[in-house]
Amino acid sequence: MRILCPYCGERDAHEFSIRGEAPMTRPVVIGVPMAEAVAALHDRRNPPGRTREFWYHGAGCRSWLLVDRDLRTHEVFGATLASGAF
Amino acid sequence: MSDGWTRPAPAFPAFPPRPGLAVEEIVGRSIVTVVARAGQEAALRAVVETALGVLLPEGPRRVAGQEIAFIGIGPGKWLAIGLPVAALAPLADVAAIVDQSGAYGVLSLTGAGARRLLGRAVAIDLDDAAFGAGSVATTIIEHVGVTLVRTAATPPAYELYVVRSYARSLAHWLHETMG
Numbered sequence A: 001m002r003i004l005c006p007y008c009g010e011r012d013a014h015e016f017s018i019r020g021e022a023p024m025t026r027p028v029v030i031g032v033p034m035a036e037a038v039a040a041l042h043d044r045r046n047p048p049g050r051t052r053e054f055w056y057h058g059a060g061c062r063s064w065l066l067v068d069r070d071l072r073t074h075e076v077f078g079a080t081l082a083s084g085a086f
Numbered sequence B: 001m002s003d004g005w006t007r008p009a010p011a012f013p014a015f016p017p018r019p020g021l022a023v024e025e026i027v028g029r030s031i032v033t034v035v036a037r038a039g040q041e042a043a044l045r046a047v048v049e050t051a052l053g054v055l056l057p058e059g060p061r062r063v064a065g066q067e068i069a070f071i072g073i074g075p076g077k078w079l080a081i082g083l084p085v086a087a088l089a090p091l092a093d094v095a096a097i098v099d100q101s102g103a104y105g106v107l108s109l110t111g112a113g114a115r116r117l118l119g120r121a122v123a124i125d126l127d128d129a130a131f132g133a134g135s136v137a138t139t140i141i142e143h144v145g146v147t148l149v150r151t152a153a154t155p156p157a158y159e160l161y162v163v164r165s166y167a168r169s170l171a172h173w174l175h176e177t178m179g
C-alpha cells in the first residue's frame, strides 16, 4: 500500500503509522462524563469500506494526515494535512 | 573558534573511493532547524527574503542563496545550512531557531554511481525527471531516517543528512552495499 503524502509525495505505507478512524468533528473530552470522554478518544467503529483515518508520516515530514481509503481493498483515494482540519 | 561556535567532530568512518562514486563526509557545517511559529509562515517567508535574500521553498526542495541554503523537511519546517545560528536571530520572532550542527552527520555522494547506490537505498523515484537538482526527500534507508538532497544534476551529486547517533549504522550499510 502506498500513501500520497501532500508534502512528500507517494510513499510506502511502512513510513507511516495509523491512528485509526478520524472523527468528523473534534472530540469533546472536557466537561463530559469520563465514559463519554474515553469513548470519544478511543472507540473506533472500524467500518468496512471507504473510511477517513488519521495516519502519521513519522519517517517523512512528521505530519498528521487524513487519509481517505477503502478498508476492504486498501485502495487509497487521497490524503490531506490534518492540521487545520478541525 | 573566532565565530563563537564549536564545530562537531566527524560522524562517519572514511569511505574508500570507488569507480564513478565518491562518498565523503562534510564536516563543520552549520545546520539549524527553522520552524515557523503557529500562523507565522507568511511572516517568516517575508523576513527570510528581506534578511537573507532567499525565497523559502514551499515543499521538499532545496533553495540556495549566497551564504545560506534552505531545505524543506516538512510543512513550515526547514533546515538552514551554512550560517551559524546567531545569523538567524532576525527570524526568531516568527520561527523557532535551534542549532543542530552537532545533531547530524552529513555525507556527500557524487558521481554516476551515486544514483545507482541510492537507488538500492530509498523507495523513491530518483530519475532525473522526478528527483532533479534541488529535490529533497526525508525518508528511510534500512530503518534509519535520512534527508536526501540532490545538490547538482551533472555529475549527479547528493547530500545525505542523518541523525549523528545513526551515522555508523548507515556507514555499515553503505560499506556493505558499495562492495
Ligand SMILES: [Zn+2]
Residues within 6 Å of the ligand: A005, A006, A007, A008, A009, A057, A060, A061, A062, A063
Ligand atoms: Zn509526508
